[in-house]
Amino acid sequence: DADVTQTPRNRITKTGKRIMLECSQTKGHDRMYWYRQDPGLGLRLIYYSFDVKDINKGEISDGYSVSRQAQAKFSLSLESAIPNQTALYFCATSEPSSGINEQFFGPGTRLTVL
């Protein structure tokens, strides 16, 4: 069974629609992250959370919001989707020890905004 799951795996929507991407993990990790991947740009951090009471903006948070409903769940919302939010979105988790922060990634959600 996958340790980090994302739903949906693919989504096509229209400009202006509200979209929620969900991430669940069974690894028991406190830290969770949302990234987007664009061709030629690598992965960029949108938001991250160190526990259910802690939410932090990443480098490209504009146009996005998140909710940490529980240790195991971290949702990403696009309040009003626009075409340049078309991308591959990845959720990740980590549990650092001794300053080491290896991250484990979900399978990704491919979002297309028309």
Add this chain to the structure above:
Amino acid sequence: AQSVSQHNHHVILSEAASLELGCNYSYGGTVNLFWYVQYPGQHLQLLLKYFSGDPLVKGIKGFEAEFIKSKFSFNLRKPSVQWSDTAEYFCAVIVYNTDKLIFGTGTRLQVFP
């Protein structure tokens, strides 16, 4: 701000050729270094990682990487590539005791039989 550079954007090789993908980072302190691979249509998987100790790190599928602190580099190598190595490869860095994984822009590797 810390950054990661992958200068090879697209590499095309024949099977059995040797591979070296460059990765340089911009931070002068202690770092943790990673190489991730993304096969077509799949999610990122960890190839190898460096935290401390021997600067030559062996990963899965015959890959290795060498951390050269004086050059701020962590190049990925494989002596003989296979068609199944076709994928996109990402170098990533975490500054020690911080929480942000910084990715390079990726290198697309195509291996032809």
